[in-house]
């Protein structure tokens with residue numbers, strides 16, 4: 308079965324990024340995939356150290372990504388880029404994890420601009436040989452766009468996020484052929 312893993316790059320308890328990723332994962336599951344969420348706010352992952360082979364949960368987390376056929380990566384916009392939490396996770400994973408992996412991108416912003424975050428994610432995923440799909444989701448005013456129960460207030464944004472989940476499954480299946 309096609310395995311899709313979502314990675315949430317926020318450490319906030321009420322993270323809108325994580326809520327949006329759950330919507331994308333549900334759509335991926337409905338498209339027939341086996342799914343899992345890595346919540347980087349809930350794992351033990353110290354700051355990457357190049358002299359250490361294994362740190363905290365790194366072995367299990369990198370294995371989870373290596374075994375995935377598709378990844379949905381989500382980050383809050385931090386200073387016009389993606390979060391340090393996501394970058395730290397990125398430093399643990401290379402082309403061994405992402406080769407022939409379809410990747411979909413999602414960014415949540417407090418304001419209106421998420422373009423830089425999606426571009427920086429796209430170029431750094433390309434660096435590790437991931438197959439980043441063209442469809443992407445940017446959510447501006449995220450605290451207003453997603454309610455306290457983690458539901459989208461806007462149908463178009465929800466549809467776009469569900470589509471991201473389905474497209475990652477579709478491309479992950481193609482890459483396995």
Ligand SMILES: Cc1cc2nc3c(=O)[nH]c(=O)nc-3n(C[C@H](O)[C@H](O)[C@H](O)COP(=O)(O)O)c2cc1C
Pocket residue numbers: 317318319321322323324325382383384385386387388415416417418419420449450
């Ligand atoms: C350190 C920090 C930097 C931020 N920088 C930006 C920014 O440059 N642009 C913006 O629109 N929002 C910025 N925000 C707001 C977050 O992008 C926004 O609150 C996002 O929805 C948080 O995602 P989360 O709910 O998953 O934690 C920043 C927030 C923090 C904590």
